[in-house]
Amino acid sequence: MTALSLKPILVVEDSAEDFTALGRAFRKHALPNPVLRCEDGDQALEYLQGYGKRAGWPQMLPAFVLLDLNMPGTDGRTVLGVLKQDPYLQSIPVIIFSTSTNVRDIEDCYRLGANSYLTKPIEYSVLEEKTRLLISYWLGTSELPFPNS
Template sequence: MSPRPVLVVEDSDEDYQATLWAMQKLERTDLLERCTDGDDALDRLSDRAQSWPKLVLLDLNMPGTDGREVLAFIRSTPYLRSLPVVILSTSASERDVNDCYQLGANAYLIKPVNFAQYTEQLRITLDFWLGLAQLPESAEGP
Protein backbone atom coordinates (compact mmCIF):
# COMPACT_ATOMS: atom_id res chain seq x y z
CA MET A 1 0.00 0.00 0.00
CA SER A 2 1.38 3.41 -0.94
CA PRO A 3 1.85 6.09 1.72
CA ARG A 4 -1.17 8.25 2.45
CA PRO A 5 -0.64 11.87 1.43
CA VAL A 6 -1.78 15.15 2.85
CA LEU A 7 -3.93 16.50 0.03
CA VAL A 8 -3.40 20.23 -0.48
CA VAL A 9 -6.10 21.84 -2.61
CA GLU A 10 -4.61 25.22 -3.48
CA ASP A 11 -4.84 27.27 -6.67
CA SER A 12 -2.14 29.78 -5.69
CA ASP A 13 1.37 28.70 -6.66
CA GLU A 14 2.77 31.18 -4.11
CA ASP A 15 0.68 29.75 -1.26
CA TYR A 16 1.58 26.19 -2.20
CA GLN A 17 5.27 27.13 -2.38
CA ALA A 18 4.95 28.69 1.10
CA THR A 19 3.54 25.37 2.32
CA LEU A 20 6.50 23.48 0.82
CA TRP A 21 8.99 25.91 2.39
CA ALA A 22 7.23 25.69 5.75
CA MET A 23 7.32 21.88 5.59
CA GLN A 24 11.08 22.03 4.90
CA LYS A 25 11.64 24.49 7.75
CA LEU A 26 9.66 22.22 10.08
CA GLU A 27 11.63 19.20 8.80
CA ARG A 28 8.37 17.41 8.06
CA THR A 29 8.58 14.53 5.63
CA ASP A 30 4.84 14.02 5.12
CA LEU A 31 3.94 13.22 1.54
CA LEU A 32 2.10 16.17 -0.01
CA GLU A 33 -0.13 15.89 -3.03
CA ARG A 34 -1.51 19.01 -4.69
CA CYS A 35 -4.72 19.67 -6.56
CA THR A 36 -4.66 23.07 -8.23
CA ASP A 37 -8.42 23.60 -8.30
CA GLY A 38 -11.71 22.21 -7.09
CA ASP A 39 -12.36 20.13 -10.20
CA ASP A 40 -8.95 18.49 -9.86
CA ALA A 41 -9.76 17.74 -6.20
CA LEU A 42 -13.13 16.19 -7.09
CA ASP A 43 -11.45 13.98 -9.71
CA ARG A 44 -8.70 12.97 -7.25
CA LEU A 45 -11.11 12.19 -4.42
CA SER A 46 -13.40 10.22 -6.74
CA ASP A 47 -10.55 7.95 -7.83
CA ARG A 48 -10.76 5.04 -5.39
CA ALA A 49 -7.62 3.45 -6.90
CA GLN A 50 -5.41 6.16 -5.37
CA SER A 51 -4.26 6.26 -1.75
CA TRP A 52 -6.83 7.75 0.58
CA PRO A 53 -5.53 11.09 1.93
CA LYS A 54 -4.94 11.25 5.66
CA LEU A 55 -5.84 14.95 5.72
CA VAL A 56 -7.16 17.57 3.30
CA LEU A 57 -5.92 21.17 3.51
CA LEU A 58 -8.54 22.98 1.45
CA ASP A 59 -8.38 26.51 0.09
CA LEU A 60 -11.80 28.13 0.11
CA ASN A 61 -11.81 30.69 -2.69
CA MET A 62 -10.79 29.16 -6.00
CA PRO A 63 -12.06 29.84 -9.50
CA GLY A 64 -14.63 27.38 -10.80
CA THR A 65 -15.44 24.68 -8.26
CA ASP A 66 -14.56 26.33 -4.96
CA GLY A 67 -13.65 24.89 -1.59
CA ARG A 68 -17.26 24.95 -0.35
CA GLU A 69 -18.31 22.69 -3.20
CA VAL A 70 -15.38 20.32 -2.59
CA LEU A 71 -16.24 20.19 1.11
CA ALA A 72 -19.92 19.53 0.34
CA PHE A 73 -18.87 16.70 -2.02
CA ILE A 74 -16.63 15.14 0.63
CA ARG A 75 -19.34 15.24 3.30
CA SER A 76 -22.06 13.93 0.97
CA THR A 77 -19.98 11.00 -0.32
CA PRO A 78 -20.21 8.04 2.09
CA TYR A 79 -16.66 6.72 1.59
CA LEU A 80 -15.17 10.22 2.04
CA ARG A 81 -17.38 11.48 4.86
CA SER A 82 -14.89 10.75 7.67
CA LEU A 83 -11.94 12.38 5.87
CA PRO A 84 -10.59 15.26 8.01
CA VAL A 85 -10.80 18.60 6.21
CA VAL A 86 -9.08 21.78 7.39
CA ILE A 87 -10.02 24.95 5.56
CA LEU A 88 -7.11 27.33 4.92
CA SER A 89 -8.42 30.66 3.69
CA THR A 90 -7.56 34.33 3.56
CA SER A 91 -11.21 35.09 4.32
CA ALA A 92 -12.10 36.06 7.88
CA SER A 93 -15.76 36.50 6.88
CA GLU A 94 -18.12 35.24 9.57
CA ARG A 95 -20.37 33.91 6.82
CA ASP A 96 -17.53 31.88 5.25
CA VAL A 97 -16.54 30.47 8.64
CA ASN A 98 -20.14 29.55 9.52
CA ASP A 99 -20.84 28.11 6.05
CA CYS A 100 -17.79 25.85 6.23
CA TYR A 101 -18.66 24.50 9.66
CA GLN A 102 -22.25 23.95 8.52
CA LEU A 103 -20.87 21.95 5.58
CA GLY A 104 -18.80 19.82 7.95
CA ALA A 105 -15.29 21.33 8.07
CA ASN A 106 -13.17 19.98 10.91
CA ALA A 107 -11.38 23.32 11.30
CA TYR A 108 -11.23 26.75 9.69
CA LEU A 109 -7.91 28.59 9.73
CA ILE A 110 -7.11 32.02 8.35
CA LYS A 111 -3.86 32.02 6.38
CA PRO A 112 -1.39 34.42 7.99
CA VAL A 113 0.44 36.71 5.58
CA ASN A 114 3.63 36.46 7.64
CA PHE A 115 5.68 33.36 6.74
CA ALA A 116 6.85 32.69 10.31
CA GLN A 117 3.24 32.81 11.53
CA TYR A 118 2.12 30.55 8.68
CA THR A 119 4.88 28.07 9.48
CA GLU A 120 3.83 27.98 13.14
CA GLN A 121 0.16 27.58 12.19
CA LEU A 122 1.06 24.69 9.89
CA ARG A 123 3.22 23.09 12.61
CA ILE A 124 0.39 23.19 15.13
CA THR A 125 -2.14 21.93 12.57
CA LEU A 126 -0.02 19.00 11.43
CA ASP A 127 1.11 18.15 14.95
CA PHE A 128 -2.52 17.91 15.98
CA TRP A 129 -4.01 16.13 12.96
CA LEU A 130 -1.06 13.85 12.16
CA GLY A 131 0.35 13.43 15.66
CA LEU A 132 -2.42 13.59 18.24
CA ALA A 133 -5.73 12.92 16.51
CA GLN A 134 -6.69 9.35 15.79
CA LEU A 135 -7.54 9.35 12.10
CA PRO A 136 -9.54 6.83 10.07
CA GLU A 137 -7.30 4.33 8.28
CA SER A 138 -9.11 4.26 4.97
CA ALA A 139 -12.26 4.94 3.07
CA GLU A 140 -15.37 3.18 4.27
CA GLY A 141 -18.25 1.69 2.39
CA PRO A 142 -18.67 0.91 -1.30
Template sequence: MHAKRILLVDDNPHDVELALAAFEEGDLRDAVAVAHSGEEALDYLRGRGIHAGRPSGHPTVVLLDLKMPHMDGVAVLQAIKADPELAAIPIVMLSTSREDTDIEVCYRRGASAYVVKPVDFGQFIEAVKTIGVFWALLNEHRKD
Protein backbone atom coordinates in the same frame (compact mmCIF):
# COMPACT_ATOMS: atom_id res chain seq x y z
CA MET B 1 6.42 8.00 13.84
CA HIS B 2 5.29 7.61 10.23
CA ALA B 3 3.53 10.57 8.58
CA LYS B 4 0.14 10.03 7.00
CA ARG B 5 -0.77 11.57 3.65
CA ILE B 6 -2.06 15.16 3.39
CA LEU B 7 -3.90 16.66 0.40
CA LEU B 8 -3.27 20.39 -0.06
CA VAL B 9 -5.79 22.11 -2.34
CA ASP B 10 -4.89 25.66 -3.34
CA ASP B 11 -4.94 27.55 -6.65
CA ASN B 12 -2.37 30.14 -5.54
CA PRO B 13 1.14 28.97 -6.52
CA HIS B 14 2.74 31.28 -3.93
CA ASP B 15 0.63 29.83 -1.08
CA VAL B 16 1.38 26.28 -2.29
CA GLU B 17 5.11 27.05 -2.32
CA LEU B 18 4.96 28.48 1.21
CA ALA B 19 2.92 25.53 2.48
CA LEU B 20 5.36 23.04 0.96
CA ALA B 21 8.25 24.92 2.60
CA ALA B 22 6.42 24.64 5.93
CA PHE B 23 5.85 20.92 5.43
CA GLU B 24 9.54 20.57 4.57
CA GLU B 25 10.44 22.20 7.91
CA GLY B 26 8.16 19.73 9.66
CA ASP B 27 9.69 16.78 7.75
CA LEU B 28 6.31 16.21 6.10
CA ARG B 29 7.03 17.24 2.48
CA ASP B 30 6.96 13.66 1.19
CA ALA B 31 3.53 13.13 2.77
CA VAL B 32 1.88 15.98 0.80
CA ALA B 33 -0.04 15.73 -2.46
CA VAL B 34 -1.11 18.98 -4.15
CA ALA B 35 -4.23 19.74 -6.16
CA HIS B 36 -4.46 23.15 -7.83
CA SER B 37 -8.24 23.31 -8.18
CA GLY B 38 -11.42 21.96 -6.66
CA GLU B 39 -11.96 19.68 -9.65
CA GLU B 40 -8.44 18.27 -9.37
CA ALA B 41 -8.97 17.66 -5.63
CA LEU B 42 -12.04 15.54 -6.34
CA ASP B 43 -10.16 13.68 -9.08
CA TYR B 44 -7.38 12.96 -6.60
CA LEU B 45 -9.76 11.76 -3.89
CA ARG B 46 -11.67 9.56 -6.33
CA GLY B 47 -8.49 8.29 -8.03
CA ARG B 48 -9.46 9.37 -11.52
CA GLY B 49 -7.98 11.43 -14.35
CA ILE B 50 -4.32 12.28 -13.83
CA HIS B 51 -4.59 10.75 -10.34
CA ALA B 52 -5.82 7.35 -11.49
CA GLY B 53 -2.52 5.73 -10.50
CA ARG B 54 -2.10 7.37 -7.10
CA PRO B 55 -1.46 5.24 -4.01
CA SER B 56 -4.61 3.64 -2.63
CA GLY B 57 -6.35 4.95 0.45
CA HIS B 58 -7.46 8.42 1.38
CA PRO B 59 -5.42 11.24 2.87
CA THR B 60 -5.65 11.68 6.61
CA VAL B 61 -6.70 15.32 6.08
CA VAL B 62 -7.50 17.74 3.26
CA LEU B 63 -6.25 21.32 3.61
CA LEU B 64 -8.70 23.19 1.42
CA ASP B 65 -8.48 26.78 0.21
CA LEU B 66 -11.84 28.53 0.44
CA LYS B 67 -11.49 31.03 -2.41
CA MET B 68 -10.78 29.29 -5.72
CA PRO B 69 -12.19 29.97 -9.20
CA HIS B 70 -14.66 27.62 -10.92
CA MET B 71 -15.23 25.31 -7.93
CA ASP B 72 -14.62 27.04 -4.61
CA GLY B 73 -13.74 25.37 -1.35
CA VAL B 74 -17.33 25.23 -0.11
CA ALA B 75 -18.40 23.34 -3.25
CA VAL B 76 -15.51 20.90 -2.82
CA LEU B 77 -16.35 20.48 0.87
CA GLN B 78 -19.98 19.74 0.00
CA ALA B 79 -18.98 17.19 -2.66
CA ILE B 80 -16.66 15.40 -0.24
CA LYS B 81 -19.18 15.28 2.59
CA ALA B 82 -21.94 14.09 0.20
CA ASP B 83 -19.84 11.12 -0.95
CA PRO B 84 -20.07 8.17 1.46
CA GLU B 85 -16.57 7.01 0.41
CA LEU B 86 -15.02 10.39 1.28
CA ALA B 87 -17.28 11.87 3.96
CA ALA B 88 -15.15 10.79 6.94
CA ILE B 89 -12.02 12.60 5.71
CA PRO B 90 -11.32 15.62 7.94
CA ILE B 91 -11.33 18.92 6.05
CA VAL B 92 -9.39 21.96 7.29
CA MET B 93 -10.47 25.11 5.49
CA LEU B 94 -7.72 27.64 4.78
CA SER B 95 -8.72 31.19 3.95
CA THR B 96 -7.75 34.82 4.19
CA SER B 97 -11.38 35.54 5.13
CA ARG B 98 -12.39 36.19 8.72
CA GLU B 99 -16.01 36.73 7.66
CA ASP B 100 -18.44 35.10 10.09
CA THR B 101 -20.61 33.95 7.18
CA ASP B 102 -17.70 32.11 5.53
CA ILE B 103 -16.75 30.43 8.80
CA GLU B 104 -20.35 29.47 9.59
CA VAL B 105 -21.00 28.02 6.11
CA CYS B 106 -17.87 25.88 6.27
CA TYR B 107 -18.71 24.43 9.69
CA ARG B 108 -22.34 23.81 8.70
CA ARG B 109 -21.12 21.93 5.62
CA GLY B 110 -18.88 19.66 7.70
CA ALA B 111 -15.46 21.32 7.97
CA SER B 112 -13.33 19.97 10.83
CA ALA B 113 -11.50 23.29 11.29
CA TYR B 114 -11.27 26.76 9.78
CA VAL B 115 -7.86 28.45 9.77
CA VAL B 116 -7.25 32.02 8.64
CA LYS B 117 -4.07 32.23 6.56
CA PRO B 118 -1.69 34.63 8.31
CA VAL B 119 -0.39 37.43 6.09
CA ASP B 120 3.06 37.31 7.70
CA PHE B 121 5.41 34.83 5.99
CA GLY B 122 6.80 33.38 9.23
CA GLN B 123 3.39 33.02 10.81
CA PHE B 124 2.02 31.33 7.67
CA ILE B 125 4.91 28.81 7.70
CA GLU B 126 4.38 28.10 11.40
CA ALA B 127 0.59 27.73 11.06
CA VAL B 128 0.84 25.26 8.17
CA LYS B 129 3.61 23.30 9.88
CA THR B 130 1.50 23.05 13.07
CA ILE B 131 -1.57 21.89 11.13
CA GLY B 132 0.50 19.30 9.26
CA VAL B 133 2.19 17.91 12.37
CA PHE B 134 -1.13 17.64 14.20
CA TRP B 135 -3.05 15.88 11.43
CA ALA B 136 -0.23 13.79 9.95
CA LEU B 137 1.63 12.75 13.09
CA LEU B 138 -0.36 13.33 16.27
CA ASN B 139 -4.03 12.84 15.44
CA GLU B 140 -5.43 9.33 15.52
CA HIS B 141 -7.68 8.76 12.52
CA ARG B 142 -10.04 6.06 11.40
CA LYS B 143 -8.65 3.39 9.15
CA ASP B 144 -9.74 3.21 5.47
Protein backbone atom coordinates in the same frame (compact mmCIF):
# COMPACT_ATOMS: atom_id res chain seq x y z
CA MET C 1 5.28 7.06 13.07
CA THR C 2 2.14 5.14 12.30
CA ALA C 3 1.23 3.95 8.83
CA LEU C 4 -1.57 6.50 8.89
CA SER C 5 0.84 9.36 9.45
CA LEU C 6 2.60 8.51 6.19
CA LYS C 7 -0.52 8.87 4.10
CA PRO C 8 -0.34 11.83 1.73
CA ILE C 9 -1.57 15.28 2.62
CA LEU C 10 -3.76 16.72 -0.12
CA VAL C 11 -3.48 20.49 -0.55
CA VAL C 12 -6.13 22.06 -2.77
CA GLU C 13 -4.69 25.46 -3.60
CA ASP C 14 -4.93 27.54 -6.76
CA SER C 15 -2.11 29.94 -5.81
CA ALA C 16 1.35 28.64 -6.72
CA GLU C 17 2.87 31.22 -4.37
CA ASP C 18 0.76 30.07 -1.40
CA PHE C 19 1.49 26.40 -2.16
CA THR C 20 5.24 27.09 -2.38
CA ALA C 21 5.24 28.90 0.97
CA LEU C 22 3.23 26.09 2.55
CA GLY C 23 5.60 23.47 1.12
CA ARG C 24 8.58 25.36 2.53
CA ALA C 25 6.92 25.43 5.96
CA PHE C 26 6.12 21.70 5.76
CA ARG C 27 9.78 20.96 4.93
CA LYS C 28 11.04 23.16 7.78
CA HIS C 29 8.99 21.09 10.22
CA ALA C 30 10.17 17.83 8.60
CA LEU C 31 6.76 16.61 7.47
CA PRO C 32 7.48 13.01 6.40
CA ASN C 33 4.22 12.61 4.47
CA PRO C 34 4.08 13.18 0.74
CA VAL C 35 2.27 16.40 -0.15
CA LEU C 36 -0.01 16.32 -3.18
CA ARG C 37 -1.45 19.40 -4.82
CA CYS C 38 -4.64 19.89 -6.75
CA GLU C 39 -4.91 23.33 -8.31
CA ASP C 40 -8.69 23.58 -8.27
CA GLY C 41 -11.82 21.96 -6.96
CA ASP C 42 -12.49 19.90 -10.07
CA GLN C 43 -9.03 18.33 -9.93
CA ALA C 44 -9.48 17.60 -6.19
CA LEU C 45 -12.82 15.88 -6.74
CA GLU C 46 -11.43 13.88 -9.66
CA TYR C 47 -8.54 12.72 -7.48
CA LEU C 48 -10.60 11.93 -4.38
CA GLN C 49 -13.45 10.23 -6.21
CA GLY C 50 -11.20 8.43 -8.68
CA TYR C 51 -8.13 7.48 -6.65
CA GLY C 52 -7.02 3.93 -7.21
CA LYS C 53 -9.12 3.71 -10.37
CA ARG C 54 -6.84 5.69 -12.66
CA ALA C 55 -3.28 4.89 -13.70
CA GLY C 56 -0.80 7.17 -12.00
CA TRP C 57 -2.99 8.13 -9.02
CA PRO C 58 -1.73 7.04 -5.61
CA GLN C 59 -3.50 4.04 -4.13
CA MET C 60 -4.46 5.60 -0.79
CA LEU C 61 -6.64 8.45 0.38
CA PRO C 62 -5.01 11.40 2.16
CA ALA C 63 -4.62 11.66 5.93
CA PHE C 64 -6.36 15.02 5.59
CA VAL C 65 -7.27 17.63 3.01
CA LEU C 66 -6.08 21.23 3.35
CA LEU C 67 -8.67 23.06 1.26
CA ASP C 68 -8.60 26.64 -0.03
CA LEU C 69 -12.03 28.19 0.02
CA ASN C 70 -12.02 30.76 -2.77
CA MET C 71 -10.87 29.27 -6.06
CA PRO C 72 -12.02 29.84 -9.62
CA GLY C 73 -14.46 27.28 -10.96
CA THR C 74 -15.47 24.68 -8.40
CA ASP C 75 -14.71 26.40 -5.10
CA GLY C 76 -13.82 24.94 -1.72
CA ARG C 77 -17.39 25.09 -0.42
CA THR C 78 -18.57 22.83 -3.22
CA VAL C 79 -15.67 20.42 -2.74
CA LEU C 80 -16.35 20.30 1.01
CA GLY C 81 -20.05 19.65 0.46
CA VAL C 82 -19.39 16.83 -2.00
CA LEU C 83 -16.80 15.16 0.25
CA LYS C 84 -18.97 15.28 3.34
CA GLN C 85 -21.96 13.83 1.44
CA ASP C 86 -19.93 10.92 0.03
CA PRO C 87 -20.14 7.93 2.41
CA TYR C 88 -16.71 6.72 1.33
CA LEU C 89 -14.91 10.08 1.66
CA GLN C 90 -16.79 11.83 4.47
CA SER C 91 -14.50 10.61 7.25
CA ILE C 92 -11.41 12.28 5.75
CA PRO C 93 -10.68 15.39 7.82
CA VAL C 94 -11.05 18.56 5.78
CA ILE C 95 -9.28 21.65 7.05
CA ILE C 96 -10.27 24.89 5.38
CA PHE C 97 -7.23 27.13 4.79
CA SER C 98 -8.46 30.48 3.53
CA THR C 99 -7.72 34.19 3.59
CA SER C 100 -11.37 34.81 4.46
CA THR C 101 -12.18 35.79 8.04
CA ASN C 102 -15.82 36.36 7.15
CA VAL C 103 -18.04 34.94 9.91
CA ARG C 104 -20.53 33.63 7.36
CA ASP C 105 -17.79 31.75 5.46
CA ILE C 106 -16.59 30.16 8.69
CA GLU C 107 -20.12 29.19 9.80
CA ASP C 108 -20.99 27.86 6.34
CA CYS C 109 -17.88 25.66 6.28
CA TYR C 110 -18.59 24.15 9.67
CA ARG C 111 -22.21 23.62 8.66
CA LEU C 112 -21.01 21.77 5.56
CA GLY C 113 -18.82 19.51 7.72
CA ALA C 114 -15.37 21.15 7.90
CA ASN C 115 -13.23 19.65 10.64
CA SER C 116 -11.28 22.88 11.16
CA TYR C 117 -11.00 26.39 9.72
CA LEU C 118 -7.65 28.20 9.62
CA THR C 119 -6.98 31.61 8.16
CA LYS C 120 -3.95 32.02 5.94
CA PRO C 121 -1.52 34.38 7.62
CA ILE C 122 0.21 37.16 5.74
CA GLU C 123 3.53 36.80 7.58
CA TYR C 124 5.62 33.75 6.73
CA SER C 125 6.70 33.25 10.37
CA VAL C 126 3.04 32.92 11.37
CA LEU C 127 2.49 30.45 8.51
CA GLU C 128 5.39 28.38 9.83
CA GLU C 129 3.85 28.29 13.31
CA LYS C 130 0.39 27.36 12.01
CA THR C 131 2.00 24.63 9.92
CA ARG C 132 3.87 23.29 12.95
CA LEU C 133 0.63 23.19 14.94
CA LEU C 134 -1.24 21.60 12.03
CA ILE C 135 1.31 18.79 11.75
CA SER C 136 1.50 18.32 15.50
CA TYR C 137 -2.25 18.16 16.01
CA TRP C 138 -3.50 16.28 12.94
CA LEU C 139 -0.60 13.83 12.59
CA GLY C 140 0.78 13.63 16.12
CA THR C 141 -2.09 14.12 18.55
CA SER C 142 -5.37 13.39 16.81
CA GLU C 143 -6.63 9.88 16.10
CA LEU C 144 -7.57 9.86 12.43
CA PRO C 145 -9.96 7.49 10.67
CA PHE C 146 -8.61 4.69 8.54
CA PRO C 147 -10.46 4.94 5.21
CA ASN C 148 -8.96 2.42 2.83
CA SER C 149 -5.79 1.96 4.89
